[in-house]
Structure formats: structure tokens, C-alpha cells
Amino acid sequence: MIKIAISAAETSGDLIGSTLVQALKAQDGNLQIEGLCGNKMQQSGCKQRWDMSLVNVMGFTEVLKKLPSLLKLRAEMVSYFSKQQPDVFIGVDAPDFNFIIEKKLKKQSVKTIHFVSPSVWAWRQSRVKKIKQSTDLVLCLFPFEVDFYKQNNQRAIFVGHPLAEKLTPRKNHKPTKQILLMPGSRSGEVKRLLPELLLAAKIMSQQDETLSFHLVLANEELLGWINELIGEQKINVSIDEVHSHMQTADLVLVASGTAALELALVGVPMVVVYKLSTVSYFIASRLIKSKYISLPNVIANKPLVPELIQDQANAKNIAIHAMKILSSDQSKLISKFNNIHQQLSLNASEESAKLILDFIHE
Template sequence: MALSRPLRIGIIAGEASGDLLGADLMAALQARHPEIQFEGIGGPRMQALGFHSHFDMEELSVMGLVEVLKHLPRLLSIRKQIVRHFIDNPPDVFIGIDAPDFNLGVERRLKEQGIKTVHYVSPSVWAWREKRVFKVKAATDLVLALLPFEKAFYDRHDHPCVFVGHPLADRMPLDVDVSGAWQALGLDESHPTLAVLPGSRGGEVARMAPLFKEVALRLKAQFPGLRFLIPAANAKRRAQIETVFAELPDTSVVDGQGREVMAASDAVLLASGTATLEAMLAKKPMVVAYQVHPFTYWLAKKLVRVKRFSLPNLLADADWVPELIQDDATPEAIAQAVAGALGEAQRENPARFRELHEQIRRNASERAAEAVLELTC
């Protein structure tokens, strides 16, 4: 596509996983148009590729109804300012990456001004409040879906959607290099190892890290030789995690390297989210546990229609991975489930996870870039 000026792309990514998706997409677009320009809100990975972020992405990384309410005035102010900026300086296309509660409002206002809009990562309209699909249709010209069942949903509702696959499935090899991960982390593979991932958001880590520490203490008593590896998403999360786990023996907190940590481990204990997919792609036994504010959970129970919430179980449409939520997420129950994961309880999962990996390994960032560029024509 011949352009008389550099293509301008607006992007908002609301958290670490969105920053990763955005960086992959940017790289694919830059390979086609080296002079392309990007701006909006993004994290360190996107900024390393030349992205101009008008606000700190960390300000958008808030989850849960009660938690969001505390930050609502600032979130509304940021949204108002970024919408005004893009209306005054229209991009060729705007891409909201995940964060639907924030991004769909931005997209709707921009679409009303004639700016083409894309939402990358479908909101969970298939899981709860299905009528939100009409909000998505009003806000977007195109949805880029990471999972196959999402495109089928949008097809039923007659809205443009492209199943691009998942970039993480492209980044991670089908065969996991466990020895390479050990070497990258400087580990002695003779010790059994548990990867512990309490989340990437500040509030999430504040909730989950103390619970996971109690689990780790029980497991240490049961398995004295067990080692714990905890990846930290950034310096702020590292400080949080080190404070909580300071007195846990045989524990290492590392900067980033979440995939290496999971690849090097015998099993994974983690909060819900994208990390469950990464653990699946690493072909590792896992236990998923999560807690939110009690009112947030009460409301979710009223609205959510799906029985499963971790991505491996959603993709498989089966209960392959233990999921412990809210009151069920006790230190005793989680420790028992992790002990099973360290043993033989999930011995069939590596082969099953490989099949799911192949299903969503579609060269996602390239397909997403092609869809975005086609929309700009």
C-alpha cells in the first residue's frame, strides 16, 4: 500500500499482557511500513519500539468493581484527555488492546467521529452479559479475536471479526527447552521447583501474594527440597513480592522471565489471566486460584454464564486444570491441589496442551497487522 505520509496508529494497552500484544503487533506493522508512527497509552515493550505513551500504563491496570471505583475519577480524566487528543489529531486507525471497560468507551467516541476502530482481544461477551456485543458493534469496525470460539460468536451476531490466533502461541515453541530455561535462570535442575505467579497488577499481587505464601509454607513442610521461583512484572511488583515472601526459604524473585520460570518449573501456581495460557503453552501442570473483593465476586456470580475461567479449561471445554475461586481458594485446598500437580494428577496434560497450542498457533501478529492495514485502505 503506497502512502504519501507515514501511517499513524493510535493504541491503548491497559496492562502488561496488552503491552506484549501491542509490541508484537507494532513489530509486524513496522516490518511493512518502517516509517509508521504509534502513540496513545502503552508500556515498556511498546515504548522500546518507538511508541509515544501520553500516560503511564500502570494507571489503567486496575481490576474489580470496587477497586475500579477507587480510581474512577482519574480513569475518567485520562479517557477524556486521550479521546480529545485523538479527535484533534485523528489517527488512520485506532486499536484498543483488551481493557474493554476503558477502551470501548474510547473506541465508540472515536468511531462516532469517523475514525476507524479495532478492538484487539475480544471482551468476554461470550461469558457474561451477552448483550454487550451490541456495545462492541457500536464501538468498533473490527474485532481481532485470539480464540476460535470467539469468532464463531461474532459471526452469529454479524459483526466483522478475524481469528488471528494467539501471539503467545507463536512466541513459545511447541517443544519446551527445560534445560535452556534452567541455564538462563542459573538453576540447579536437581531440585523440584514450583513457579508462583501472584499476578501483574498491584492490587492483584496485594491480594494473592500473602495467600500464595501460606500455600508455599505448607508445601515446604510437605516437600522440604522444593524451590520457589517468582517472576515480577516490573520493579514495583518485585518490591511487593519480596516484602511478602522475604522469609520463605529457597525462594528466588526474578525480573520478568515468566516463561523461563514456568519452563524451568515442575508445576505452576498462578492467579487467573493470560499467565494460565503461558503455563499451558509451557506444557506445565498448574493450579489456578483467584480472589477478588467479596462484592465483586457476588456480582460476578450473578452475571457470569460460563462454568470455567482459566484459558486451558475454556479452550478444552473440560476441567483439565484445578480452579479454586474465592472461598474455595484456601491455603489448605490450594496446597493439596499443587501437591497433586507436582505428582501424577495431571500426567496427561502435556500432550493435551500441545494439541491446544497447535490450535491457536496461527502467526497472530502478522494476521492482525494484515487485518489492520486492510481496514486503513
């Protein structure tokens, strides 16, 4: 029996990893897949040995607070897989967490794959040295990433993006006046962004009473605080039903991350916002090489969607950009979003599963 170890430490990784697990199981129903994952991967057939919620944090100061438990978990995973000796270890995204595990297992002759390249082309480019020490093969979701790895003599293959399989461009969208609020999946980013998004919604409502607002949360972790924050404001709230609401929304106010790419793949206009803690932003702003932070803009290499970062991500600014989008023709933008979908649609999960099984047998 082939044993596959896997580690997905974030909500986006759990979503992408779930399609990979499904594809692997379709190739070989007897595969044993286990590791660190969330509900979606577990439902797809991965045995959850550790719950992803133990790791799901972002930002330098945020990670520091959780560092002792993160180090303990990582050591536990290395110890377990050192004894079990899987045929391959797959780190799904979360490079700062997964590369150490990969490196230690690789030294013990366990084959290692990193699925989803870190944004090494955008910032902290020196990480390529760590990648080469940790990973035998990188499976890239974007075509421009392979060029960077070739320049640095790292084995890498562009497989397309799994989300382009799950999400298809919507057709003949009729305006609904529905605005979706997506403040992210981590508690830190939700706490920083949601107050500004709710205030932006209030400003927008004052300008157009026919607008309706729907807040989609990744989990129930902050639900009590969020309901208190909303108060009397007319905001519908749901948990983890984002894709159905994307289909009907005229516009989404979204935290930068995989969600922005999901919206582009469906073909929904957006305003991208992001805030880090002051310390995290100070460090990150000095390390970033890319002109853009949102994936639609990075892929197109041009500003398709507004990006409001740190102090710019304030309610007044968000509302101005949002109302401008709502009052203008977005057909050219949608066409560019469709091009992104076409570029990334390569049956990524099926292709990745084949590559992984071939790699195991090399």
C-alpha cells in the first residue's frame, strides 16, 4: 500500500488539498493519506491526524504568540513520519511551517513535494535556497513561477490551479444589488478588516438604500464578537457558504489572499483590502519585490482590481472604490478574469496526482 503524508496548515490549503486528495484517491483507491488537514480534506478521504486549526495564523507577531505550540506540533509530525516512513511527504502551501518538516524528512530519504509554490518570486527570494534543501519537486499553480525555479536549478512543474476546476466563470449575471463582505479566515485579519468593511457598508447604504450586504465567515470562532459589532446594521451573516454567494454578488469587498483569485475565476468584481499588524507590515513592506499583492493583479501583471493596503484600507476609501465599480461597466474586467481562468485551467488536481504517483515510483 502506498502511504502519502500531507500537511495543509491554512484554510486555502485545505480547499486546494481536498481536490488533490480526491484526485489521488481516484487514481488509486487503496492509497493511505494522512496528516495535518481541515474538514474539506478529511471529507475527501484524508485521515486527520492533526487538526489544521492548530496552525492557522498569519503575520510575524501573530505567529510569535503561537510559536511554542507550533514548534511542538512540527516536532511531533517529524517524529511520527520519521517512524512511519511514507512514500512521499506533500507540504501544501504554508512554506514557513512545512519546509522544516520537508527538510528533516528529506534527510531521512523520504521523497518530498511542495504543492503550491510560496511567493518566492515576490518577496524573500533568498528562500529558494531553503526550498532546494527541503523539496525534491515543486508543483506550481502559476506559469510564471516555473521560470523562477528554472533560473535557480530547482525541479518544478506548472500544473494549473485546482480552483479553476472547481470554479467556472458565471454567465449572464443580472445585477442583484448584493454586496459580499469577505474579511478573511484568520481571526487577526478579521478583527483588523471587518470594522472598516462594516463602516464602508454603512457609507454605501447611505448613498444607495437598495444595496444589500452579506458577510461570509470561514468559521464560527469570532461569531459572538462579530454579531455585537454588527449591532443594528442590516447585514446577513453565514458560515462557509462563500461560493454560492459569489454567484449572485455584484461586488465583493475581500481580504487579499486565495479568495481574490476565487472571485476572479468566477468573474466577480472586487475591492481587495489588507491590513497587517504595525510590526508585521513594517517588516513585510521591506521584503516584498512584487508590484501587486492580489493574485488577479499579479497574474495579469497589471492593476485589474483596486488594492487598498494598511491605512488606505479605511471605510471611506473602500466605499469610494466600491461605488465607482458599481456605477461603471465591468465587461472588460470580466473578460480579463475569464482569460485568467483559461490560463489556469489544466485539470490541476488530476495532473498533480499523476505526477505524484509517477514521482513515488521513480
